[in-house]
Structure formats: structure tokens, C-alpha cells
Amino acid sequence: MVDERETRSDTAASTRRQFLVGGAAAGVGAAVGAAVALGVNHAATASTAPGSGAAPMNGAQVVPFYGEHQAGIDTSAQAHSTLVALDLLPEVTRDGLRRLMRILTDDAARLTQGTPALADSEPEMATAPARLTVTFAFGPEFVARSGATAPAWLRPLPAFSIDQLQDAYNDGDLLIQVASDDPVTVAHTVRMLLKDSRSFATVRWQQQGFRAAYGSYRPGTTMRNLFGQVDGTSNPQPGTENFDAVVWSDRGWLAGGTSLVVRRIRMTMDTWDELDRSGREQAVGRTMSNGAPLTGTEEFDEPDFDAKTAIGFPVIPEFSHMHRARGDDPRYPTEQIFRRGYNYDLPPSGAEVSDSGLIFVSYQADVDRQYVPIQQRLADLDLLNQWTIPIGSAVFAVPPGCAEGGYIGESILA
Amino acid sequence: MVDERETRSDTAASTRRQFLVGGAAAGVGAAVGAAVALGVNHAATASTAPGSGAAPMNGAQVVPFYGEHQAGIDTSAQAHSTLVALDLLPEVTRDGLRRLMRILTDDAARLTQGTPALADSEPEMATAPARLTVTFAFGPEFVARSGATAPAWLRPLPAFSIDQLQDAYNDGDLLIQVASDDPVTVAHTVRMLLKDSRSFATVRWQQQGFRAAYGSYRPGTTMRNLFGQVDGTSNPQPGTENFDAVVWSDRGWLAGGTSLVVRRIRMTMDTWDELDRSGREQAVGRTMSNGAPLTGTEEFDEPDFDAKTAIGFPVIPEFSHMHRARGDDPRYPTEQIFRRGYNYDLPPSGAEVSDSGLIFVSYQADVDRQYVPIQQRLADLDLLNQWTIPIGSAVFAVPPGCAEGGYIGESILA
Numbered sequence: 068m069v070d071e072r073e074t075r076s077d078t079a080a081s082t083r084r085q086f087l088v089g090g091a092a093a094g095v096g097a098a099v100g101a102a103v104a105l106g107v108n109h110a111a112t113a114s115t116a117p118g119s120g121a122a123p124m125n126g127a128q129v130v131p132f133y134g135e136h137q138a139g140i141d142t143s144a145q146a147h148s149t150l151v152a153l154d155l156l157p158e159v160t161r162d163g164l165r166r167l168m169r170i171l172t173d174d175a176a177r178l179t180q181g182t183p184a185l186a187d188s189e190p191e192m193a194t195a196p197a198r199l200t201v202t203f204a205f206g207p208e209f210v211a212r213s214g215a216t217a218p219a220w221l222r223p224l225p226a227f228s229i230d231q232l233q234d235a236y237n238d239g240d241l242l243i244q245v246a247s248d249d250p251v252t253v254a255h256t257v258r259m260l261l262k263d264s265r266s267f268a269t270v271r272w273q274q275q276g277f278r279a280a281y282g283s284y285r286p287g288t289t290m291r292n293l294f295g296q297v298d299g300t301s302n303p304q305p306g307t308e309n310f311d312a313v314v315w316s317d318r319g320w321l322a323g324g325t326s327l328v329v330r331r332i333r334m335t336m337d338t339w340d341e342l343d344r345s346g347r348e349q350a351v352g353r354t355m356s357n358g359a360p361l362t363g364t365e366e367f368d369e370p371d372f373d374a375k376t377a378i379g380f381p382v383i384p385e386f387s388h389m390h391r392a393r394g395d396d397p398r399y400p401t402e403q404i405f406r407r408g409y410n411y412d413l414p415p416s417g418a419e420v421s422d423s424g425l426i427f428v429s430y431q432a433d434v435d436r437q438y439v440p441i442q443q444r445l446a447d448l449d450l451l452n453q454w455t456i457p458i459g460s461a462v463f464a465v466p467p468g469c470a471e472g473g474y475i476g477e478s479i480l481a
Numbered sequence: 482m483v484d485e486r487e488t489r490s491d492t493a494a495s496t497r498r499q500f501l502v503g504g505a506a507a508g509v510g511a512a513v514g515a516a517v518a519l520g521v522n523h524a525a526t527a528s529t530a531p532g533s534g535a536a537p538m539n540g541a542q543v544v545p546f547y548g549e550h551q552a553g554i555d556t557s558a559q560a561h562s563t564l565v566a567l568d569l570l571p572e573v574t575r576d577g578l579r580r581l582m583r584i585l586t587d588d589a590a591r592l593t594q595g596t597p598a599l600a601d602s603e604p605e606m607a608t609a610p611a612r613l614t615v616t617f618a619f620g621p622e623f624v625a626r627s628g629a630t631a632p633a634w635l636r637p638l639p640a641f642s643i644d645q646l647q648d649a650y651n652d653g654d655l656l657i658q659v660a661s662d663d664p665v666t667v668a669h670t671v672r673m674l675l676k677d678s679r680s681f682a683t684v685r686w687q688q689q690g691f692r693a694a695y696g697s698y699r700p701g702t703t704m705r706n707l708f709g710q711v712d713g714t715s716n717p718q719p720g721t722e723n724f725d726a727v728v729w730s731d732r733g734w735l736a737g738g739t740s741l742v743v744r745r746i747r748m749t750m751d752t753w754d755e756l757d758r759s760g761r762e763q764a765v766g767r768t769m770s771n772g773a774p775l776t777g778t779e780e781f782d783e784p785d786f787d788a789k790t791a792i793g794f795p796v797i798p799e800f801s802h803m804h805r806a807r808g809d810d811p812r813y814p815t816e817q818i819f820r821r822g823y824n825y826d827l828p829p830s831g832a833e834v835s836d837s838g839l840i841f842v843s844y845q846a847d848v849d850r851q852y853v854p855i856q857q858r859l860a861d862l863d864l865l866n867q868w869t870i871p872i873g874s875a876v877f878a879v880p881p882g883c884a885e886g887g888y889i890g891e892s893i894l895a
Binding site: 124125126146147188189191192195197248249250251252254255258261262270272273274275277278279280281282283284285291293294295336340355356357410412413414415420421423 | 695696698709
């Protein structure tokens with residue numbers, strides 16, 4: 068039986084657990100089957116299950132699948148994440164969408180609990196979920212074929228002056244986000260889901276990202292991107308009212324869902340190297356050492372945008388990334404998003420010296436109201452733009468979660 | 482101070498530690514600096530350092546750099562490994578090679594111990610080595626420019642009938658293997674080493690691989706490749722006499738070194754899917770469930786190649802991968818190699834459905850005597866050939882390790 072002690076990510080996930088009907092929670096626990104679930108997500112609180120002599124194994128950790136919200140959003144970010152965007156085949160109708168989502172939901176519900184998918188060709192590769200989550204999101208075409216009304220923001224983002232978008236990383240009809248602390252688990256899960264999607268859709272693009280491994284840092288440590296920059300400090304914290312207000316929609320069929328923006332942001336590591344530490348800190352507005360605002364000493368200190376240097380310049384440059392991202396216009400207190408991005412680092416091709424960057428992923432209840440104004444400010448003026456190039460962009464609607472017996476997307480397909 | 486309790490990988494590594502001159506071992510421990518090294522490599526034996534309230538963090542684990550042998554060979558395989566093959570610039574002479582290897586050795590000695598490289602542009606990204614190792618190996622051109630005599634086997638492998646080699650993944654003058662349980666650490670280390678190589682060499686190819694994450698399985702669990710196949714069962718075990726005999730050379734400047742063969746083996750996942758479980762087991766010669774030989778019940782059972790089915794066929798097919806790889810010719814007891822490969826799984830391009838496979842890496846004292854006969858048998862006849870295509874191939878000489886103050890390659894460059 069799985070150890071049900073709560074951790075920070077489980078606290079957020081418990082809204083999913085509470086949503087479960089009747090004895091379903093116990094069923095999820097029991098479904099762990101072959102996986103010997105012993106501990107909790109986080110090394111700092113890991114301990115051995117009573118009566119067991121073995122140490123906690125992260126591989127056996129499961130994140131509940133069923134619930135009010137889909138998992139993989141308020142779940143403490145796993146080490147690996149692959150995003151796959153699919154294009155629907157022309158002949159797939161609303162009935163086809165329902166069949167597809169029933170199959171994929173069933174696969175995801177099993178695999179995330181450490182149980183092989185039906186007809187899993189490598190069932191042994193499903194036994195170490197390592198906090199596997201599978202999250203589905205719909206593009207405009209998916210929603211249109213379902214017959215539902217799409218939210219106004221479900222369309223490509225406005226063109227920003229900084230964009231150098233490559234069609235290979237844009238848009239898509241159905242997005243699947245597969246995340247786990249184990250890269251083999253991610254590979255097997257993606258493979259199983261794509262096999263079951265093959266009669267319905269083709270792969271449009273795939274993006275593979277990583278963060279620090281399980282066990283590398285204390286839980287709750289903010290990630291660093293490949294610039295070395297502490298990235299995500301001002302994120303709302305799952306489990307708080309603010310997080311819920313920022314992320315979850317309360318509108319129609321999206322109630323309990325959210326939106327997902329994914330931007331592939333190339334980072335030009337080689338010109339970044341030409342910048343000294345002070346230049347980097349001015350561009351970001353935070354120290355490189357611990358991510359503190361340049362007016363503070365600790366990462367989570369509030370920045371003081373009015374502070375001036377001895378010769379009268381702002382300590383935090385007006386055009387620094389942090390200042391521009393945050394904005395200081397009291398008319399827009401709602402401009403917050405929840406970021407859950409990943410680094411990418413591929414072997415460079417041709418004359419390139421690096422092919423590195425950030426798979427920026429953000430969740431917010433309303434793209435137009437929350438994401439676009441921030442991005443517009445950054446596009447207009449952000450010192451970091453000199454070293455970052457958006458090369459891919461897509462917007463998806465993330466439907467709510469479902470209870471056992473249901474399927475993701477039922478609020479528009481049932 | 483780092484906790485020095487020994488684990489299996491540390492047992493092998495202790496030959497390196499014993500090699501250290503004077504108080505260098507203590508120096509290595511002290512060099513951990515910012516990294517809070519608390520535990521041991523393996524979750525199953527992890528425990529908290531006396532007097533500390535914190536749980537063990539794998540990120541702080543260090544593998545000794547200095548020693549008789551280079552690290553990253555007898556080191557229990559980390560979750561992530563990147564191989565980078567460099568081509569030397571035409572103007573680089575023997576003196577240049579010495580300068581290059583002094584710089585790279587210094588970088589590796591620091592980074593593996595959780596200390597930033599000199600002039601590290603992101604020193605904060607060096608604090609979680611997570612068992613980082615950096616291993617250097619020389620191609621024919623490197624050895625030629627050093628003026629040393631190359632071993633006879635240091636040349637491209639003979640052409641095998643199954644090969645469909647792409648030049649993009651062949652050969653190279655200098656190979657760097659960077660392996661760690663943390664993918665961010667691998668990315669930063671590769672970046673630092675490439676920056677310091679830039680005046681001497683260009684990148685020829687790069688291959689990024691993964692295995693199960695730290696914490697997913699009990700230590701010592703044999704990896705599965707993306708076919709789901711238990712892969713590496715018959716490997717010699719580091720720390721045994723047999724391992725030493727198979728891996729370490731005793732010849733001239735290579736004494737304490739070895740050879741490295743890397744083969745990029747594409748696995749055609751889609752036709753593999755057409756094969757049922759029994760067909761897969763016949764092709765491999767082992768069960769899919771736990772890797773036991775088809776004549777046994779446990780992974781490490783000795784295969785019985787004489788066992789017959791009720792109707793007189795061998796239980797382990799004669800052309801199965803295991804049977805062909807192992808051979809049964811008593812004239813060649815020395816045909817053993819030590820495999821340390823990694824899975825790869827890239828987003829497919831164009832009409833491909835997958836771009837997955839194995840970065841096969843083997844270490845052996847003598848390529849011609851140990852590796853080539855096995856590969857020749859497999860190329861001639863191996864049921865698995867139907868689903869595997871070698872697309873890259875390279876052979877390198879791995880020089881011995883060095884003591885503090887020395888550098889990798891000094892046996893041909895000093």
C-alpha cells in the first residue's frame with residue numbers, strides 16, 4: 068500500500084484526491100501494484116515506510132491521476148518533460164476525438180500509477196513512474212471539431228517583434244505533456260501514447276526538456292536555466308489561493324482547467340559568454356549567485372525599484388528582465404502567470420556552436436489578460452532579448468481533470 | 482567534510498583513491514566546498530551523516546578524479562552521459578595537445594569535485610556534481626600528433642555487413658565522455674570543456690544518452706534498453722579480477738588505460754512492435770520479464786545452450802543475440818568486453834516515426850582481440866539485426882588516470 072504522507076506537491080495534488088468519488092482514492096493506491104511505493108516525493112522529508120527495511124525509492128512515487136484538475140500543473144516539476152504536439156487527421160470527427168481521449172486517458176491513468184498500459188508492449192518499463200504525469204491540452208482545431216466554443220484567447224499569440232518563429236515548433240491540435248523524474252519512463256510513456264494516437268493524429272513537433280535531477284537539490288529550490296540564472300522565483304506557489312486564482316479557469320467547459328502557452332526560446336550561449344557577471348546581473352535584475360533582486364540579499368526579497376545607486380541610476384535597471392516582466396502599473400494586478408519550463412540542450416548542427424535554450428511553459432486562466440501583456444512588455448524592451456530568441460510558439464486550452472470512469476475532455480465531448 | 486563510506490562504485494573507485502599521493506585524498510574531500518556531501522551513491526544504503534538532520538542528497542556525491550585509472554569506466558553508470566568527439570585544428574602540435582590536456586584535466590578535476598572550473602562563467606551550476614565523471618580518450622590522429630606509437634587496434638573497425646554508417650557519427654580525434662546523474666550538470670560541464678577546447682579543436686559529433694534516473698531502481702539493477710530488453714547482464718563486475726583483466730591494458734603508455742568502442746545503434750521501434758513477446762524473447766535469448774536466459778528463471782542464471790524443446794529445437798535459439806554474442810568456442814575465453822551504453826531517443830525528423838536506439842559503449846583492453854570477434858559473429862548472424870542498424874562507429878584509446886598535479890595523457894605528452 069502506498070505511503071500517503073503528504074508533501075508539498077501532494078498538498079496541491081490532494082485537491083485531485085478529494086475530488087475522487089467514493090473509494091477511488093484507495094483504488095489508486097492499490098493500483099500501484101508491482102511498484103513498491105515507500106516514500107514521499109521529496110528527499111528532505113523522505114523516510115522509510117514503517118516496518119520496511121528498505122530506503123525510499125523515488126521510482127515508485129505516484130502522483131494521483133484523477134481529480135478536479137489535471138496533474139502535471141500543480142505537481143512539483145519533475146526532472147524531465149516531453150511535449151508532443153499532434154495534428155489531427157482530416158477524417159477524425161467528434162466521435163473520433165472522444166474515442167481518442169478515452170484511450171489516452173486510460174493509458175495515462177494506468178501508466179502514471181505504475182501500471183502498464185493496455186497491450187503495453189514493454190510492461191516492465193511501466194514500473195518506475197517516478198512521479199509521472201500526463202497532461203492533455205487542446206488547440207483551436209480540436210475544440211472546433213468538438214463543436215464547443217473556444218475561449219477567445221485560443222489562437223496563435225500576436226506577433227511580437229522579437230519572434231523568429233519556425234513553423235516546426237508552432238501550434239498543434241492536441242498537446243501531450245509527459246513529465247517524470249525518470250527519462251526512461253518519459254520515453255516509454257510517450258511511445259505508448261503515440262502508438263495509441265496513430266490512427267487519429269500525426270506528430271507535429273516534439274520538445275524534450277530537463278531540470279535538475281531528483282536528489283540534486285533540496286526540494287523547493289528554484290531551477291536555474293542554462294544561462295545560470297535562477298528562473299521562476301516570483302512564481303505563485305501551488306496550494307495557495309493566489310495560485311488557484313492565477314491558474315484555474317472558472318469559465319464554462321474550462322472550469323477547473325487552464326491555458327498553456329509554450330514558447331521555445333533559443334538562448335545564444337556564445338554571446339552570453341561575452342557578458343561579465345555584472346552585465347548579466349544588470350540584464351536580469353537579480354544576482355547570479357542566489358537570484359536575489361539587486362536591491363536585496365535573498366532570493367525571495369521584494370525588489371525595490373525605487374532604489375538608486377550613488378550616482379542616481381536605478382539599482383535594478385528599468386529595462387532588466389525582472390522589472391519589465393513584473394511591470395509596475397497598478398492597473399494590472401492580475402498580470403501573473405505560473406511558469407513550469409524546462410531547459411533544452413541539443414547537439415548543434417552545421418556551423419552552430421550550441422542549440423540550447425528554454426522550453427518556456429506557462430499556465431494561466433486567461434492568456435490575453437495575463438500572459439500577453441507581460442510578453443508585450445518584454446518584447447518591447449527587455450535587456451535579455453539580446454540573448455534570447457523565441458523560435459516556437461503555441462497556445463492550448465487545458466481541460467479540467469476527470470473522475471475515475473471519466474476521461475479528459477468530457478466537458479466538450481460527452 | 483564528505484562522508485567517505487564506501488559503496489559498490491566507490492569500491493572500484495578506491496583503486497583511484499589509493500593511488501593518490503600523500504594527503505591528496507583529504508584534499509579532494511575538502512574541495513567539495515559549497516556542495517554539502519552527506520550520503521553515499523546508492524539509495525539502498527543511503528543514510529544521514531552523523532549529527533546532520535538532513536537527508537542524503539545525491540547531487541553532492543563526488544567520484545574521485547585522480548587515480549591509476551580514469552573515472553567513468555568502473556564508476557557505476559550515471560543516469561546521463563554525453564559523448565563529444567572533437568577534431569583537432571590542423572595547427573595543433575604536440576605542445577598544443579599538452580596544453581589542451583592540462584587545461585581539460587584541470588577543468589575536469591575541479592568540476593567532478595563540485596568546484597567551478599577556472600573562469601567558470603556559471604560557477605553556481607558546478608555545485609551539484611551528482612557523481613559527475615569526465616573521461617578522455619584519444620583517436621588515431623591525436624596519438625599520431627603526440628609522436629607515440631598507437632596500438633594496432635586504434636583504427637576504424639572493419640566494415641560489417643550490417644553497418645549503415647553515417648559520417649556524422651564516426652571517428653574523431655579526442656573523445657570526452659561526461660556523465661552524471663544530473664542532466665543540468667552534464668550540460669554545464671560539456672559547455673565549460675568545449676569553451677576551453679575551442680582554440681584547439683572543433684566539435685565533430687555529440688551524442689546524448691540516458692538510463693534510469695537515480696532513485697528509480699535499486700542499485701545494481703541492470704538497465705533496460707528501449708526495446709524493453711534487460712541489457713548488460715553478462716557484464717564483468719567492477720572490483721573483480723575478471724573486470725580488471727577484461728578492461729585494463731598493461732601495454733606501454735596505455736598501461737592502466739583501456740580502449741573505448743562507441744557504436745550508435747538505431748533501433749527500429751516500429752517493426753519491433755510487430756513482434757510478439759515470444760518472438761522478442763527468441764530474438765534476444767532471454768525473457769523480457771527479468772532477462773533470465775530462456776533456460777533459466779533468474780537474470781543471472783547460466784544459459785544452457787544444449788537444452789532442447791519437446792520437439793527438439795534449442796530452447797535458446799542458435800541465432801539469438803545472447804547466443805551469438807557469447808559464442809561457445811572454447812578457444813576464445815578472452816572474448817569479453819565491458820559495456821556501459823546509454824539509450825537515446827530524439828524527436829524524429831521528416832517522415833520518421835522514431836529516432837531511438839542505443840549508444841553502445843564498450844571498454845576492453847584490446848579491441849581486435851576482444852571486441853571485433855564478438856561483433857563479427859553478431860554481424861554474420863544475429864536475429865536482433867532485423868531491428869538494429871549501426872549508424873555510427875568510433876574507436877579510441879583511453880589513457881590511464883593521473884595523480885594530482887599530473888594530467889590525462891601525460892604518458893604520451895610529457
